[in-house]
Amino acid sequence: MKKELIQYVEDNFVEVKEYPVFKAGDTITVSYRIVEGAKERIQQFQGVVLQITGNGVTKTFTVRKISGGVGVERIFPYASPFISEIAINKRGVVRRARIFYLRKLTGKKARIKEKRH
Numbered sequence: 001m002k003k004e005l006i007q008y009v010e011d012n013f014v015e016v017k018e019y020p021v022f023k024a025g026d027t028i029t030v031s032y033r034i035v036e037g038a039k040e041r042i043q044q045f046q047g048v049v050l051q052i053t054g055n056g057v058t059k060t061f062t063v064r065k066i067s068g069g070v071g072v073e074r075i076f077p078y079a080s081p082f083i084s085e086i087a088i089n090k091r092g093v094v095r096r097a098r099i100f101y102l103r104k105l106t107g108k109k110a111r112i113k114e115k116r117h
Contacts, residue, residue, distance in 0.1 A: 010057045016079045022061075024049050024099050025092030025112050030063060033082040042084055045074060048112060051098040054078075064102065066110075071103065091115040 022028055029046040047065030050073065054060050059078040064071060076083060092112040102110055 014057045014079050015081070016057065017083070019078070019083075019086045020088050022049055022052075022086070022088055024051055024097050025094035026088055027090040027092065027112075028063065029087045029089055030076055031084045031086070032076070033084055046089065047072075047074075048092065048099075048102065050100060050102065 026049050027047065028049055029044055031042050032045055034041055034043050045063060045065065047063040050062040050064050052059070052061045057079050060075050061078065062073055062075050064073045066072070091114065093115050094112060099112075102112075
């Protein structure tokens with residue numbers, strides 16, 4: 001009964017937008033709407049996708065970027081109403097679905113090969 005109710009709410013009330021298909025290793029730019037008091041602005045978060053986890057409404061993806069020499073990771077829910085758009089900058093060539101090894105690498109070693117069409 002409880003699972004059916006949750007499924008009903010997810011199907012009818014949660015709006016999931018259509019985004020371009022991306023995977024781990026791709027460099028993307030997430031335009032995220034930030035509300036500060038009465039003001040509202042859109043902030044760009046550009047980085048490498050580390051993983052995509054979950055399915056349906058609970059699907060999330062983790063993006064990592066280097067800001068001021070420090071690694072910053074952010075987890076975005078796929079169904080978030082605050083995401084205005086996702087743009088793919090580069091397609092990466094990786095052999096894994098979760099590329100956490102990137103956390104230990106710095107400099108040139110942390111680069112991901114770009115997929116050529």
